Amino acid sequence: MFQIYLPIAELPVNIFLILGMGASVGFLSGMFGVGGGFLMTPLLIFTGIPPAVAVATQANQTVASSISGVVAHWRRGAVDFKMGTMLLIGGVLGSFVGVYIFSLMKALGQIDLMISLSYVIFLGVIGSLMLNESIRALIAARRGQSAHSGGQKHHSWIHGLPFKMRFRRSKLYISAIPPVAIGFFVGILVAIMGVGGGFIMVPAMIYLLRMPTNVVIGTSLFQIIFVTALVTVLHSVENQAVDVILATLLLLGGVVGAQFGAKAGQKLRGEQLRALLGLIVVGVALQLGMDLVLEPDDLYSLTLEVTP
Amino acid sequence: MKGVISMTRSALLASLALTVLAGLASHETHAADQLVTDLSKHQISIRSNFTGTEILIFGAIEADDPDNLATERDVIVVVSGPSLPVTVRRKNNVAGLWINTEAVTFERVPTFYAIASTRPLTRVASAETRTVEGLGFDQLSLGSVTGHGPAGALINVTAVERAAFTEALVRNKQADGLFRTEPAGVAFLGRSLFRATVGIPATVPNGLYTAKVYLVSDGKVSDVASAPLYVVKSGMERAIYAFAHEKPFLYGIFAVVFATFAGWAATLIFKD
Numbered sequence: 001m002f003q004i005y006l007p008i009a010e011l012p013v014n015i016f017l018i019l020g021m022g023a024s025v026g027f028l029s030g031m032f033g034v035g036g037g038f039l040m041t042p043l044l045i046f047t048g049i050p051p052a053v054a055v056a057t058q059a060n061q062t063v064a065s066s067i068s069g070v071v072a073h074w075r076r077g078a079v080d081f082k083m084g085t086m087l088l089i090g091g092v093l094g095s096f097v098g099v100y101i102f103s104l105m106k107a108l109g110q111i112d113l114m115i116s117l118s119y120v121i122f123l124g125v126i127g128s129l130m131l132n133e134s135i136r137a138l139i140a141a142r143r144g145q146s147a148h149s150g151g152q153k154h155h156s157w158i159h160g161l162p163f164k165m166r167f168r169r170s171k172l173y174i175s176a177i178p179p180v181a182i183g184f185f186v187g188i189l190v191a192i193m194g195v196g197g198g199f200i201m202v203p204a205m206i207y208l209l210r211m212p213t214n215v216v217i218g219t220s221l222f223q224i225i226f227v228t229a230l231v232t233v234l235h236s237v238e239n240q241a242v243d244v245i246l247a248t249l250l251l252l253g254g255v256v257g258a259q260f261g262a263k264a265g266q267k268l269r270g271e272q273l274r275a276l277l278g279l280i281v282v283g284v285a286l287q288l289g290m291d292l293v294l295e296p297d298d299l300y301s302l303t304l305e306v307t308p
Numbered sequence: 309m310k311g312v313i314s315m316t317r318s319a320l321l322a323s324l325a326l327t328v329l330a331g332l333a334s335h336e337t338h339a340a341d342q343l344v345t346d347l348s349k350h351q352i353s354i355r356s357n358f359t360g361t362e363i364l365i366f367g368a369i370e371a372d373d374p375d376n377l378a379t380e381r382d383v384i385v386v387v388s389g390p391s392l393p394v395t396v397r398r399k400n401n402v403a404g405l406w407i408n409t410e411a412v413t414f415e416r417v418p419t420f421y422a423i424a425s426t427r428p429l430t431r432v433a434s435a436e437t438r439t440v441e442g443l444g445f446d447q448l449s450l451g452s453v454t455g456h457g458p459a460g461a462l463i464n465v466t467a468v469e470r471a472a473f474t475e476a477l478v479r480n481k482q483a484d485g486l487f488r489t490e491p492a493g494v495a496f497l498g499r500s501l502f503r504a505t506v507g508i509p510a511t512v513p514n515g516l517y518t519a520k521v522y523l524v525s526d527g528k529v530s531d532v533a534s535a536p537l538y539v540v541k542s543g544m545e546r547a548i549y550a551f552a553h554e555k556p557f558l559y560g561i562f563a564v565v566f567a568t569f570a571g572w573a574a575t576l577i578f579k580d
Binding site: 229 | 357484
């Protein structure tokens with residue numbers, strides 16, 4: 001009952017389980033304003049979906065969720081298209097490199113390790129930073145002080161780089177190299193981890209590029225649409241791993257969940273939201289890290305060399 | 309049983325060769341019983357509601373001597389899928405992490421292999437018969453093996469290693485439900501009829517399968533019959549799979565366009 005056979009993943013799944021997962025992750029992504037791919041991909045793998053299919057399909061689903069997200073920001077004029085384009089140039093190059101690494105690692109039998117390690121490292125670092133920062137802010141707020149992050153106006157080494165450009169929306173005059181480099185790095189991660197990369201790009205834009213917070217999310221979503229679209233096509237061509245049926249189910253659940261999440265998010269304060277998100281991110285990293293460190297039940301695993 | 313006991317080894321082999329040549333349906337030999345078998349269905353269609361199925365293999369033994377009871381013989385049913393190369397990888401603890409290191413690739417591994425018999429296999433057929441006919445997980449012919457080290461370099465596979473990897477292969481296939489054994493899965497109905505049910509899991513790979521029925525007397529095979537079984541995706545499942553594999557670029561574009569439309573539609577539905 002309520003099972004649907006996925007044509008690309010080649011196994012049946014419970015419709016309501018996938019819809020529910022889409023809704024839960026959608027709820028969190030609506031609440032925190034993140035893509036949620038970093039939660040969905042491990043969940044899909046945990047459900048038994050082959051890692052390659054989980055990553056590729058999640059990239060496809062992120063196209064849809066980013067588009068529905070960017071529209072609201074675009075209406076408010078909170079998208080820096082010029083900055084987005086620079087990030088995108090790097091992102092396109094990065095995703096080609098990422099899909100190449102993905103195929104190479106798959107052939108060497110190390111793709112699962114590669115995906116797990118990327119998750120543990122990036123989620124662990126970002127989650128701890130987020131948790132640390134928000135707890136300080138919470139403590140400061142309790143003491144009645146305003147948490148002031150110093151050094152906002154510092155001139156860093158970034159300002160010494162050539163190819164300077166003016167980004168009106170972000171009120172910045174900086175070199176084009178850092179945005180392209182950030183985009184490149186995130187593009188690799190999108191291809192390997194099946195995430196939008198917002199959880200890395202947003203802090204990088206705020207802390208490295210010193211972009212105003214109000215244009216950061218809209219701009220990163222704008223860039224994510226194109227990079228995830230490219231990654232979807234590249235994974236289709238290289239690995240035939242995009243499952244449109246699975247993507248559709250995730251999408252349906254995700255869209256509904258995001259609406260409720262956004263409403264719930266308005267009831268919480270910024271630091272509380274970040275602390276909660278930090279906890280979830282660290283939790284996922286720990287869970288995946290445990291699987292790498294603990295001895296597996298069976299040391300052997302099988303890979304079919306050719307699909308029938 | 310007399311006819312079978314008096315049959316010599318060469319006659320047995322000749323009859324086996326004949327069965328193979330004759331397309332295995334049924335054949336004429338003088339001093340042996342014959343099998344007549346069929347399947348409940350010759351095609352398994354994987355549609356969107358596919359969650360696994362069962363096939364029924366049934367048949368009758370036409371005894372050379374009417375006084376012989378069919379129930380004094382044994383029947384073995386083997387359902388096997390197409391053979392494909394499979395790589396078995398072993399994890400080792402490297403600097404605290406469990407990482408795939410050695411890999412062994414088997415040239416031909418049946419994607420699916422179910423064996424049902426009237427009694428446990430070791431009691432039904434002699435070791436020699438099992439080896440000759442390739443009956444049982446330990447008797448599968450898996451083709452050549454190639455070993456790879458952690459960095460992908462070719463390594464030698466020792467007999468001990470080969471046995472360990474083969475055992476792991478069988479164990480994992482069993483855990484996935486793709487290698488199955490039913491030691492009492494074949495039942496006799498009356499004097500000459502028998503039936504066996506073989507479960508087909510939802511994760512069953514596509515392709516041409518063979519259902520082979522062996523009639524065994526005194527540990528030796530006296531007749532074999534086989535029938536084809538097709539496992540195919542059909543309907544929407546087939547269309548999507550074919551699209552993704554035959555036109556992967558267009559499929560990717562389609563997936564993106566579809567997601568774009570869905571994302572845009574969502575903003576219209578939940579406009580605030």
